[in-house]
Amino acid sequence: MSATIVAVRAVTAELVAAFERLLPQLSPGAPPLDAVALAEIVDSPATELFVARDGDGGVGVGAGTVVGAVTLVVFRIPSGLRARIESLVVDRDARRRGVGEALCRAALARASERGVDTVDLTSSPARDAANGLYRRLGFTLRGTNVYRWAR
Numbered sequence: 158m159s160a161t162i163v164a165v166r167a168v169t170a171e172l173v174a175a176f177e178r179l180l181p182q183l184s185p186g187a188p189p190l191d192a193v194a195l196a197e198i199v200d201s202p203a204t205e206l207f208v209a210r211d212g213d214g215g216v217g218v219g220a221g222t223v224v225g226a227v228t229l230v231v232f233r234i235p236s237g238l239r240a241r242i243e244s245l246v247v248d249r250d251a252r253r254r255g256v257g258e259a260l261c262r263a264a265l266a267r268a269s270e271r272g273v274d275t276v277d278l279t280s281s282p283a284r285d286a287a288n289g290l291y292r293r294l295g296f297t298l299r300g301t302n303v304y305r306w307a308r
């Protein structure tokens with residue numbers, strides 16, 4: 158595998174096109190992300206977006222192509238500085254070559270750099286690959302109830 162992980166600093170048409178491909182592979186029902194929504198993620202001090210680029214065509218879709226993404230969220234609450242890994246996705250054609258792991262490791266390294274001690278995430282039990290990957294990276298299950306309020 159030869160994928161390069163880069164922190165996104167600006168929204169380009171290429172990035173918008175990449176999310177058109179990737180987002181349905183993460184959340185089939187999610188509305189498409191336009192440039193404005195992507196800029197909100199990129200410009201916010203609370204979120205950092207990382208993408209994986211196929212380094213040499215070796216992960217199957219062509220050199221330089223964006224083949225995956227992950228978002229790191231960092232925020233301070235009374236109990237401390239917290240972080241979450243969100244929206245990890247790797248293009249179907251580039252999976253099982255370590256791209257997901259590389260994206261997670263980049264997000265974890267950045268979280269450490271920002272002084273975060275723990276990183277949380279949630280993943281549906283049905284997501285076999287994601288749960289396998291997170292466990293392999295050292296994430297452990299917490300005994301907590303996850304709630305959602307919906308408008």
Ligand SMILES: CC(C)(COP(=O)(O)OP(=O)(O)OC[C@H]1O[C@@H](n2cnc3c(N)ncnc32)[C@H](O)[C@@H]1OP(=O)(O)O)[C@@H](O)C(=O)NCCC(=O)NCCS
Nearest residue numbers: 245246247252253254255256257258280285286287289290
């Ligand atoms: C989860 C995902 C990002 C992993 O990306 P990836 O580039 O394939 O990840 P890696 O190659 O670094 O690691 C894959 C690891 O996942 C695990 N894995 C992959 N497929 C698996 C499966 N069917 N069953 C169990 N574990 C599996 C293994 O631990 C595997 O490592 P291995 O190939 O060395 O055995 C990718 O499958 C994906 O985008 N899935 C759809 C979106 C998603 O579920 N995102 C997570 C949201 S919480």
